[in-house]
Amino acid sequence: MSTESTKSPKLPPVWFKHLFWRAHRVLYRLVGGRVLWTPASKRGWGAMHLTTIGRKSGQVRGVILGYIEDGDTPVVMAMNGWDEGHPAWWLNLEAHPDAVIRLKGQPERPVRTREVEGEERERLWRKWAAVDENLDGYAATRSIATPVIAFEPRETT
DSSP states (O other), X not given: OOOSOOOOOOOOOHHHHHHHHHHHXXXXXXXXXXXXXOTTSTTSSEEEEEEEEOTTTOOEEEEEEEEEEETTEEEEEOOGGGOSSOOHHHHHHXXXXXXXXXXXXXXXXXXXXXXXXXXXXXXXXXXXHHHOTTHHHHHTTSSSOOOEEEEEEOOOO
């Protein structure tokens, strides 16, 4: 993980972050993909819907995640809202790497996930940092490295 800047930017309270993403999921259920956006937005990153299988429950789980694109491959960071620990969706993907994503204006598509490492991770981290100048500062608030995850096409059987 790069830590060029150790200054920790101010983060919203945990309760606010959780409320925000819960509200986004409710909106997604009500209006579908219209609450998603692409990396071409002024934010520089997009919002996608991810469907996983719960590692303990075996139940279908859905979450909205921010992503950037590396060619045709969506890339996310398993940053848990910059709170400690890994997010549940990443723990689910570690147990079951096959998932389904939906991007704005596109049908759902099956993917296989993998954690990127080494030079590829550094390159993608820098790509995220170009979108969010506070990235290294946010990452410095966590005691663990933030996984960078690629969503690659998967054939359905």
